[in-house]
Amino acid sequence: MAAPSSLVISELLAGYRAGVFSPVEIIEQLLSAQRSRPERHEWVALLPEASVQQRAQALAALKPDSLPLYGIPFAIKDNIDLAGLPTTAGCREYAYAPDTSATVVERLIAAGAIPIGKTALDQFATGLTGTRSPWGACRNSFDARFISGGSSSGSAIAVASGQVSFSLGTDTAGSVRVPAAFNSLIGLKPTFGSLSTRGVVPACRSLDCVGILALTAADAARVLTVARAFDPRDPFSRSPPAASSRLPARTFRFAVPEAAQLQFFGDAEYQRLFAAAHQKLELLGGTPLPIDFRPFLAAGDLLYGGAWLAERYCAVGRFIDERPETVLPVLRAIIPPGRLIPATEAFRGQYRLRELKRATDDLWHAVDTLVTPTAGTIYPIAAVEADPIALNDNLGFYTRFTNLLDLASVAVPAGFRSDGLPFGISLTGPAWSDDTLLALAERLQR
Numbered sequence: 001m002a003a004p005s006s007l008v009i010s011e012l013l014a015g016y017r018a019g020v021f022s023p024v025e026i027i028e029q030l031l032s033a034q035r036s037r038p039e040r041h042e043w044v045a046l047l048p049e050a051s052v053q054q055r056a057q058a059l060a061a062l063k064p065d066s067l068p069l070y071g072i073p074f075a076i077k078d079n080i081d082l083a084g085l086p087t088t089a090g091c092r093e094y095a096y097a098p099d100t101s102a103t104v105v106e107r108l109i110a111a112g113a114i115p116i117g118k119t120a121l122d123q124f125a126t127g128l129t130g131t132r133s134p135w136g137a138c139r140n141s142f143d144a145r146f147i148s149g150g151s152s153s154g155s156a157i158a159v160a161s162g163q164v165s166f167s168l169g170t171d172t173a174g175s176v177r178v179p180a181a182f183n184s185l186i187g188l189k190p191t192f193g194s195l196s197t198r199g200v201v202p203a204c205r206s207l208d209c210v211g212i213l214a215l216t217a218a219d220a221a222r223v224l225t226v227a228r229a230f231d232p233r234d235p236f237s238r239s240p241p242a243a244s245s246r247l248p249a250r251t252f253r254f255a256v257p258e259a260a261q262l263q264f265f266g267d268a269e270y271q272r273l274f275a276a277a278h279q280k281l282e283l284l285g286g287t288p289l290p291i292d293f294r295p296f297l298a299a300g301d302l303l304y305g306g307a308w309l310a311e312r313y314c315a316v317g318r319f320i321d322e323r324p325e326t327v328l329p330v331l332r333a334i335i336p337p338g339r340l341i342p343a344t345e346a347f348r349g350q351y352r353l354r355e356l357k358r359a360t361d362d363l364w365h366a367v368d369t370l371v372t373p374t375a376g377t378i379y380p381i382a383a384v385e386a387d388p389i390a391l392n393d394n395l396g397f398y399t400r401f402t403n404l405l406d407l408a409s410v411a412v413p414a415g416f417r418s419d420g421l422p423f424g425i426s427l428t429g430p431a432w433s434d435d436t437l438l439a440l441a442e443r444l445q446r
Contacts, residue, residue: 002015002020002021002352003021003029004020004021004026006162006215007162007164007165008214008215008216008397009069009072009163009165009214009218009219009222009223010218010219010222012026012029012071012072013064013070013071013072015171016064016070016071017064022056022060022071023056023059023070023071023114024053024060026056026071026072026073026146027052027055027056027071027114028053028161030073030116030164031049031052031053031442031443032090033134033162033163034046034163036410037161037163038144040138040141040144040148040157040161041120041121041133041135041136041137041138041139041154041276042120042138042148042153042154042157042158042161042163043117043118043119043120043154044078044088044090044118044119044120044135044154045078045085045086045117045118046116046117046118047082047084047085047116047117047264048084051084051336052114052115052116052269055109055114055137056071056114058123059071059112060107062112063131066112067111067112067224068111068112068222068225068226069108069111069112069113069223069226070112070124071112072112072113072114072166073113073114073115073116073163073164074108074113074114074115074116074165074166074167074168075115075116075117075118075119075154075155075158075159075163075164075166075167075168076105076115076117076118076119076155076165076167076168076193077118077119077121077125077151077152077154077155077167077168077169078090078118078119078120078154079119079121079124079125079169079170079200079201080102080104080126080168080187080199080200080201080202080210081098081101081102081105081199081200081279082098082101082102082105083099083101085097085117085118086098087118087201087295088118089121089124089125089201089316090120090121090122090123090124090125090132090133090134090135090151090336091123091124091134091326091327092134092326093187093323093326094124094316094319094323094326094375097434098199098308100199101199102196102197102198102199102200102210103196103198103199103231103233103234104168104195104196104199104210104227104432105168105199105234107226107227107229108168108223108226108227111226111227113273116163116164118174119152119153119154119155119157119158119167120133120135120138120154121133121150121151121152121153121154121155121169121175122150122151122152122153122175122329123327123328123331124201124203124315124316124331124335125151125170125172125175125201125203125208125272126151126203126312126331126335127150127151127175127330127333127392128149128150128151128173128174128175128178128392128395128399129147129149129153129379129384129388129391129392129395130147130148130149130150130151130154130179130220131147131150131152131381131384131385131388132150132151132168132328132330132331132388133153133328134328137317137381137385138150138153138154138156138157139157139381140157140182140183140225140330140378141156141157141160141161141183141422142160142183142184142420142421142422143419143420143421145147145172145380145382146182146378146379146380146381146421147182147379147380147381147384148178148179148182148183149178149180149181149182149183149378149395150178151169151170151175152167152169152170152171152175152176152179152211152213152333153179155167155168155176155179155213156180156182156185156187156213157170157179157183157212159183159185159214159215160183160184160185162377164216164218165215165332166212166213166214166219166220166223167212167213167214168210168211168212168213169187169211169213169362170197170200170203170208170209170210170211171187171189171208171209171210171211171369171403172203172204172208172209172403173207173303173399173400173403174189174205174374174375174395174396174398174402175211175409176188176189176209176211176212176213177189177211177374177399177409177410177411177424177426178375178395178396178399178411179213180213180374180411180424181375181411181413181422181423181424181426182375182378182422182424183422184413184416184422184424185213185214185215185411185413186212186213186214186215186216186217186219186220186410186411186412186413186445187211187212187213187374187410187424187442188211188212188213188214188224188226188403188408188409188434188438189209189211189399189403189408189409189410189411190201190210190211190212190219190224190228190408190434191209191211191238191240191406191431191433191434192207192209192236192238192403192406192431193234193236193237193238194209194228194238194240194432194434195209195210195211195224195227195228195229196229196231196233196234196237197209197210197234197236197237198231198233198237201315201316202238202315203312204303204308204311204312204403205231205236205311205314205315206236206307206308206311207311207403207404208365208403209281209403210227212224216442216443216445217412217438217439217441217444217445219409220410220438220441221414221435221438221439221442223360224279224434224435225275226436230306234291236433240375240376240432241432250285251285251286251287252284252285252286252287252368252369252440253286253287253288253366253367253368254281254286254287254288254289254367254368254369254370254371254427255288255289255291255363255366255367255370255371256278256288256289256290256291256370256371256372257275257290257291257293257296257372258290258291258292258293261292261293261294261297262293262373262376263376263394264273264373264376265376265377265379266377267376267377267378269417269418269423270373270375270376270377270378270417270423272327273414273416273417273423274373274414274423274425275417276414276415277371277414277415277425277444278286278371280414280444281371282331282357283349284443284444289366289367291363291370295356295359295360296356296360296370296401296405297397297401298356299353299356299357299360299401299404299405300396300397300399300401300404301351302352302353302356302404303396303400303403303404304383304393304400305349305402306341306345306346306348306349306402307341307345307346307347307349307350308322308342308349309334309335309337309338310338310339310341310346311338312334312335312338313335313336313337313338313339313341314338316335317335317336317338317339320332320335320336321336321339330388330389332387334389339424348431353404353405356405357405357406361364364429364430368429368436368440369427369428369429369433369436369437369440370427370428370429371425371426371427371428372398372425372428373398373424373426374398374399374411374424374425374426375395375397375399375424376394376395376397376398377394378380378421379391379395398426399426402428406430406431407428407429407430407431408429408430408431408432408433408434408437409426409427409428409429409437410427410428410434410437410438411424411425411426411439412424412425412426412427412444412445413445414444419428425442427440427444
């Protein structure tokens with residue numbers, strides 16, 4: 001067969017339609033290559049090869065145009081249920097065997113996508129580094145000495161290293177966007193509730209989003225169209241408004257934090273790359289508007305204390321109390337204190353968040369998107385292992401406010417440092433601006 005040059009969804013679909021190759025041939029090629037790949041700790045478990053091949057063979061009776069994701073291989077973060085494999089959430093002792101797949105996984109399979117396996121994550125989806133795993137730290141797809149980003153670490157590596165076309169992750173504080181930036185991928189944190197979280201192990205249930213990692217913005221948009229649906233069995237599911245906004249065809253307005261409020265943690269190359277991305281947006285027809293970024297930062301600061309630390313304890317705290325020896329030390333330091341937070345403190349946090357949301361809402365009348373770095377810098381694995389909490393906190397500087405303020409966001413590749421490590425920016429907008437943001441991301445990628 002003539003092998004595709006990449007696993008970009010449009011290229012695979014075009015090859016299937018033209019009869020250049022079949023899903024059976026693509027899957028066999030991927031499985032064969034997988035056996036000889038260098039270990040980057042991206043997989044927790046792979047589906048049996050026979051079952052993956054069987055799914056591919058079943059598509060032979062259908063026409064490629066009959067399903068929107070016909071024969072497209074994908075990976076699933078291991079806090080999202082996939083029937084046939086245990087869900088561990090990054091902890092072997094926590095594992096359970098789901099009878100059915102998560103709603104979002106079922107929708108993708110019904111659309112013709114082929115699951116390959118379950119990917120590694122920071123334990124209980126708590127972390128932005130990709131190092132908090134009993135299976136070993138995930139290694140960056142460009143330089144194995146550096147972090148992959150997390151918590152959807154394995155999901156990013158599987159796409160970036162050419163093993164699948166797209167993957168599912170989850171995002172509470174940046175857990176799709178940060179690994180996307182560190183592996184030169186598109187990372188979509190969609191509007192809260194637009195993708196069902198039924199069948200997902202929660203981190204902070206009132207904030208968690210199932211997200212998409214893909215090679216291109218067009219691929220992410222195609223997957224989003226399939227995955228997005230109201231789920232009456234998910235109490236957090238939401239329906240979109242009747243009308244949604246669209247960016248003007250050639251011109252748009254974008255907010256950027258005032259220069260003094262940007263933080264690069266000493267990384268001069270990331271600072272240079274952000275300035276270059278800013279200029280590229282202007283060349284695309286964008287008009288910049290410097291803003292006071294402090295209300296966004298203040299909202300993000302709420303995530304690691306008060307109400308939302310208590311919510312994280314609600315998710316897995318009892319298991320940690322009962323089986324502390326099975327949980328990584330850094331998680332034992334972070335999550336159990338949540339049980340000590342009084343209800344009064346949780347309510348104060350909610351009230352403060354309402355104030356900050358009101359303070360930021362007016363921005364969306366003045367601009368089409370907020371542009372920031374996705375992360376201010378990237379760290380070697382050894383540095384994060386030596387200082388796991390402070391450096392993890394730095395990585396969320398530009399991402400952790402998004403979920404709290406009910407925003408949508410897309411991480412977009414935006415260049416490389418001189419050492420070859422990727423840099424990315426994030427395009428952020430109000431709830432239900434996902435399609436608008438992806439359209440701009442596609443223009444920026446081109």
